[in-house]
Amino acid sequence: MEFHFLGTGSGVPSTTRNVSGLVVRFLQKKSTQWLFDCGEATQHQILHTPISLSKIERVFISHLHGDHLFGLPGLLCSRSAQGAKSPLTIYGPLGIETFIETALNVSKSYLGYEVSYVPVHEGVIFEDATIAVEAIELDHVMPSFAFKIIEADKPGALNVEKLKEIGVEPGPIFQRIKNGEVIELEGGKMIDGSKYIGENKIGRKIVIAGDTRPLKKMKEFSKGVDLLIHEGTFRYDKKNHADQFGHSTISDVALIAKEAKVGLLILTHISSRYAGEEEELLEEAQRTFTESLIAHDLMVYKLMNNN
Amino acid sequence: MEFHFLGTGSGVPSTTRNVSGLVVRFLQKKSTQWLFDCGEATQHQILHTPISLSKIERVFISHLHGDHLFGLPGLLCSRSAQGAKSPLTIYGPLGIETFIETALNVSKSYLGYEVSYVPVHEGVIFEDATIAVEAIELDHVMPSFAFKIIEADKPGALNVEKLKEIGVEPGPIFQRIKNGEVIELEGGKMIDGSKYIGENKIGRKIVIAGDTRPLKKMKEFSKGVDLLIHEGTFRYDKKNHADQFGHSTISDVALIAKEAKVGLLILTHISSRYAGEEEELLEEAQRTFTESLIAHDLMVYKLMNNN
Ligand SMILES: [Zn+2]
Numbered sequence A, B: 001m002e003f004h005f006l007g008t009g010s011g012v013p014s015t016t017r018n019v020s021g022l023v024v025r026f027l028q029k030k031s032t033q034w035l036f037d038c039g040e041a042t043q044h045q046i047l048h049t050p051i052s053l054s055k056i057e058r059v060f061i062s063h064l065h066g067d068h069l070f071g072l073p074g075l076l077c078s079r080s081a082q083g084a085k086s087p088l089t090i091y092g093p094l095g096i097e098t099f100i101e102t103a104l105n106v107s108k109s110y111l112g113y114e115v116s117y118v119p120v121h122e123g124v125i126f127e128d129a130t131i132a133v134e135a136i137e138l139d140h141v142m143p144s145f146a147f148k149i150i151e152a153d154k155p156g157a158l159n160v161e162k163l164k165e166i167g168v169e170p171g172p173i174f175q176r177i178k179n180g181e182v183i184e185l186e187g188g189k190m191i192d193g194s195k196y197i198g199e200n201k202i203g204r205k206i207v208i209a210g211d212t213r214p215l216k217k218m219k220e221f222s223k224g225v226d227l228l229i230h231e232g233t234f235r236y237d238k239k240n241h242a243d244q245f246g247h248s249t250i251s252d253v254a255l256i257a258k259e260a261k262v263g264l265l266i267l268t269h270i271s272s273r274y275a276g277e278e279e280e281l282l283e284e285a286q287r288t289f290t291e292s293l294i295a296h297d298l299m300v301y302k303l304m305n306n307n
């Protein structure tokens, strides 16, 4: 999985950080892409990446503030102009459909593909055979959500060597062994398939949080995840300010990451007041939790498979 | 007057041309600024210019296609975030208020200044003591307008030397002479004020057109203007294509400019298919009308005073 940080600033765009946008690229799934938040000019940032709009299948909007939302009508139209035919699903708080449909109607934009809307609520909001997305509500000045991407565990590989030793050759029987069935071999010997399968490959888990004050339940929600992507709008000395506007400080979030024992914390949604102070931001995070990074625009983070 | 070309492309943004946006800066009027069209990321382009959002007083939207409109909600919010208090007037086709108000409501954006909406129609849509704006409807696939900025003529200067010769010294009488009154001097001599005023300074006239097929009445509307800013989406060999989508070719527009005897033609809204072919575009325009330019992003054109 690749994480393309398109916009890592907060509120208004600056020359160094655009407003929020993040694409997750599933390398194993035909480069399927999911977009998380879509501030203005997200499509412009995408022009500098290998991301193709037509491969974006799902869009998750954490909350409806403009810096997370206003790039979506233009991105939808450009996706159509580029010839995309595949449907797109938009997950977002109530109100998102009104905004998008008004923008498309007023501008007489006819998309060449189907758009459907799924209102976000706490719990599982998407699930297929290999992946699920679970949401929790955060604590911002308007409804705001965090999303957890949960990769299904994969069964371990067949131990082909061990099977050869007892005289079992590749063939249809392999599938039955993989299923863990108890099987009678020719000659009457019984084998327990589950004994010939390696350990499960544990799926990866990633939490991507929208704007929020630091939240106790985030510790539970992101417990042991491989990657936590969380806003850290301010430094610790702006704690009161952060609280007033429904945001977190870097120190707050580093503590959550530490207590949740996440694999890596990437901080984003950085206030433009800290332009040029990236090292200080990183220091503040790493003082509490070593495995921290400060995102920057067009940064790509590649999360490896487990095992 | 300075013309800042923020976006000179058509339809979708590319790495070389953003979608439509143009700021007119009135150097004599305390740097008052007017914005013409506001495609996505117009505010991002403004970050690379001396333009300040708070000094934008009026926004004119030629038509409601997304590439001329979708940057407006974000720009309004950033203008507020920057502390602007002065009111803003938006001139646009019916539907613009619905789009903007929906965007602001859904995103819970509260602006720190007043916004008012003026539906555009043919005729004079704005007028004060020094300037007026007149609109005509164009021929696009949806209602689309061109705007003519008309600077009022200014009375010529008093001929102070000539007045001295006949013994008239500076004083309150100068204002009456300026008004062109017939005045009795001390000693009974009558003078005609109008004889002591220089020639009127002719105000400048600029036409800024939205998307359109080439239009006969444009020749009349832009007759003798100092500057015509007009779309030229395609080259002449794409004439049928241009017609189908409601656009003009560069050759079409150069002919209009020639017949209208405009001072200068600046072509914009250039299709991204011509990236790297700017010289060929310019040649096509100048073959018909020498005083032509092809706009590029962040180009600044300074229009001097007449006389
Ligand atoms: Zn927010």
Ligand SMILES: [Zn+2]
Pocket (backbone or CB within 6 Å): B063, B065, B140, B211
């Ligand atoms: Zn158009």
